Amino acid sequence: MFKQSQLALLVSAALTSSMLHAEAETQAAPGKLMVVTGEQDNYKVDSSKSSMRMEMTQLETPGQVTVIDETIIDEQRATKLGDVLKNDSSVSAGGDSRNRERFSLRGFELGSSSGYLRDGKQHWSHYRQPVELLESVEVLKGPAGLLYGQSAPGGLINMVSKKPTAETHVVFSQDIGSNNSTRTSLDVSGALNEDRTLRSRLILSKQNYDSDRSYSDGSEPSTERFVGGLFVEYDINDDVTISAHYDRTTDNGGVDSGAYVVDGKSVLGDDYIWDSQWSNIDNEVENIGLAVDAQLNQNWSLNVSYNYQDFKRHDVESYPTETSFNGTSYDQGGNDRSDNWIFQTASADLVGEFQTGSLDHKLLIGTNWLGYSYDREQYSFNSSTTTVGEPTASPTIDTSKNATISNSEYNNYGFYIQDMVTINEQWQVLGGLRYDIKVTPGDSGESDEKLDAIVPKLALIYHPVSNGSVYVTYSESFEPLSDVNDTKAINDGASLDPVTGKLYELGTKWELFDDRLFASGAIFEITQENSTINVGPSDAYEVTQAGERVHRGAEIAFQGSITDALSLSGTGTYLDAEYTKDENYQGNRPADVPRFSASLWSRYQVGQGTDVNLGAIYVGSRYGDAANTYKKDAYTRFDLGLSHTYQYDQDLDLVFRLNVENLLDTEYYAGGGSTSDDYESNGAQNVVVGEGRNFMATVQVRY
Secondary structure (H helix, E strand, O other): OOOHHHHHHHHHHHHHHHHHHHHHHHHOOOOOOOOOOOOOOOOOOOEOOOOOOOOOEHHHOOOOEEEEEHHHHHHOOOOOHHHHHOOOOOEEEOOOHHHOOOEEEOOEEOOOOOOEEEOOEEOOOOOOOOHHHEEEEEEEEOOOHHHHOOOOOOEEEEEEEOOOOOOOEEEEEEEEEOOOEEEEEEEEEEEOOOOOOEEEEEEEEEEEEEOOOEOOOOOOOEEEEEEEEEEEEEEOOOOEEEEEEEEEEEEEEEOOOOEEEEOOEEOOOOOEOOOOOOOEEEEEEEEEEEEEEEEOOOOEEEEEEEEEEEEEEEEEEEEEEHHHOOOOEEEEEEEEEEEEEEEEEEEEEEEEEEEEOOEEEEEEEEEEEEEEEEEEEEEEEOOEEEEOOOOOOOOOEOOOOOOEEEEEEEEEEEEEEEEEEEOOOOEEEEEEEEEEEEEEOOOOOOOOEEEEEEEEEEEEEEOOOOOEEEEEEEEEEEEOOOOOOOOOEOOOOOOOOOEEEEEEEEEEEEEEOOOOEEEEEEEEEEEEEEEEEEEOOOOOEEEEEEEEEEEEEEEEEEEEEOOOOEEEEEEEEEEEEEEEEOOOOOOOOOOOOOOEEEEEEEEEEEEOOEEEEEEEEEEOOEEOOOOOOOEEOOEEEEEEEEEEEEEOOOOOEEEEEEEEEOOOOOOOEOOOOEOOOOHHHHOEEEEOEOOOOEEEEEEEEEO
16 A cells, blocks of 8 residues: 555645646636647557568568557556566466566567567566666567577567657656555656757666565565666767667565465465565666667668676575475575676678569668676575464575586577568568577587577568558577486487477458558467477486477457547457477466467547546466466456646646556466476465556656
């Protein structure tokens, strides 16, 4: 609930703004009334550069791409990536242990190193992403190996950063919400010189919040987050722009691994945290990068970029053994662990437009590099006991065990070519090919290990009318695997081939209602091959690559305005996912993949400057583990938003917003959970409990 002091601050701000608005009206010319006018922001986005690595309209893009722009992010007051991705039903949430979010796209889990992009470049996503820095999030669906290298067959999540503006703008926001949640944000952008060739943007955000769940001693985990970003652009001349960015995210908070579920119910209730109250994770992430955009001549352009990401994590964590619970107490393990990831990316894209005879070409020739390194130092704790209702004793290092010190690194190199050929007004053909190689340094005296892959893509697009298109596409993905590292495996140390994915998709896209509404739909089949399977007895098995999964589905999506007052953004997904070849899970569905899911967000203007938002999310029943030993029930969640804008003058707006999430206080289990394939005996650990009804009130000043 709100603290009284926070409510007083919010009410005072509202009263102050009302008086300022009244004063502005009084100062207007006698007999005249100040009228608030302006065009509503539309949810519709007409193009997506990242899906093709070059600017293409949605109708020219042979694949499903959902763009969730800043308008929706702001209206929903999103504070984490999951708040944004709930707007696309093809994305399903997984567990959130170790204070990070996990997602699956079209039923395939997205890896931290291969499932996420920042501004079209690979981005290490092992932490809660700073949505305050983003102007939009793009969900690129289907295999994207041609342009982005190693990736899951379900697709990619691209986070698009805010850019500096030539016009000066300042946005100050204060959020106050349930569970002592506060967030203060400042966004300042504008030109730094008279001719506006030098532009910058500074974004700062400070957030604090408590959990709605509590540890054994009744205390609640709390989190402190800071996000800061500086973006600078400089036009060297009319054809060349250089840009630089730096951002920093710190996230320090208690640990909540999730609920312990037996027979469909949370043991000790939905509000109980099994981790120890001293568990804590401290993340520190920095990104620094440069990019150059050059228009070489009328037909050719070049983009070159580099980003250096440094992620440090200190993890003091307990490991509860929920299955040891005897009614009053249970065992705890744990460790003190320090991790450091360095993630470097570089790319160069040359894009040209030219003709050969009657054919128009838009050609992309590119290369990219990814350098990864990881260092870990870990100390184990002595085991301890947690008694319900009492704090867990402070941890002590187990001196009988040596510290675990490890490091790893690799380099990925990719070379790709893609050509969009326009035959006439009705027909376009896209074709492309990529060669990718992963190089892992060998141990002392050993040669480097190399894995390579060739990835094609082919698509045909038909435009029956100027506002519609129908496409068919084939694309592939690959995910390199490390050598077998399992002493129980008889082929320990053996090399493994990449896991591969293949997509066949038929889709259509339309611009409706005088181009105010974009609608799309597709049917698809994705086959993942070469996944690992352990074959043989549990103490002497062979790691093989005979595994296969097939995901067949259909999607619909729409974004835009139905009338001047009503805007909608909605998606719906049907997904039939199955392990078609697997030693243990043959015929099963993957975990946390519902057959049906849907999302809707709407805005209706009920009066001048006053809007109402209504959202709905439906997630169908789904299995909680790959063994399909237990199910999570389907649920429907409703969200509500109210906002009012005072226009103090032509340059200054005051916005007041109230958001209610989970309006009907629906109880549900979200993603995550592990069962050791024996749910009846041991239940499921680490299951995320959906948050109950919660509130967020916002005062925003926009200049």
